[in-house]
Amino acid sequence: MSAHRLVQLLDEVAAGDRVPYLGAGVAAAAGDAQPASPEALCAAIEARVRAPKRARGNLWSVAQFVESRRFRKTLETIVQAAFAERPAPGPLHRWLVRARPPLIVDAWYDSQILDAARTEGAGGWGWVQGVSRQGQWREIWTRAYDATGALVGEAPDPGWETLIYKPHGVIREGHSFLMSDSDYVEVLTEIDIQSPIPEEVQARRAGRPFLFLGCRFDDQMLRIFARQIAKRSGEGHAAVIAGELTRMERKFLDELGIERLDLPLSAVSDAIGAPA
Structure with a gap:
């Protein structure tokens, strides 16, 4: 039954009715050339x-x-x-960019979803990422880039068919990321009123529930971001999480009304007809 339900959820993602939210576990499934968890990093x-x-x-x-x-x-x-080695995107990355949902949230620091979009996605996409305010003398939360990697400003283009949102940033030369406590202090002060979350992300999540893939919620920072990014979206969130949950994870799933599928992430590859 869980496997059948997973297929239904992925069909909703492909139809643009549900927002995929990728955690570090998706990067881990694609290879071990880079750190793929907060603990590993x-x-x-x-x-x-x-x-x-x-x-x-x-x-x-x-x-x-x-x-x-x-x-x-x-x-x-x-x-x-x-993060110097850049493993090839995994099957889920490639499937997502071919499906072209309106919004993809990727809450890890790797570039695999961006690399997949460049090689397998059609035009009409771009990404917006969180940025550190270290060395900045003005209020800035994000920067947006088009499919060529060119900076287009602080806000994404509403005309993009697919918007990839990297809330913690991207670790690679020429880009920024949030990681230290001082990076997060102002973001966490404002995130409850949604200021750091781009308006276009807010518009595209409206009326759409989330599907959390490769996510664990055993860290307060990860819970805060997931809660606020999913805020004012559609009802009926779901998550693929295998094994035992911590007490705080169970509480978080209950709080957000997240349906939990106790399946390994490899079940997603099976569901989309790709090798794990």
């Missing part, structure tokens, strides 16, 4: 910089320590090295 940073005991194991706190003690450039150099 934190470990990659700690392998280069010894963090204090109070911060160890917490990505946002370790990033803040590096930024405060070694400057932002050091943090950028470390994480860009961790």
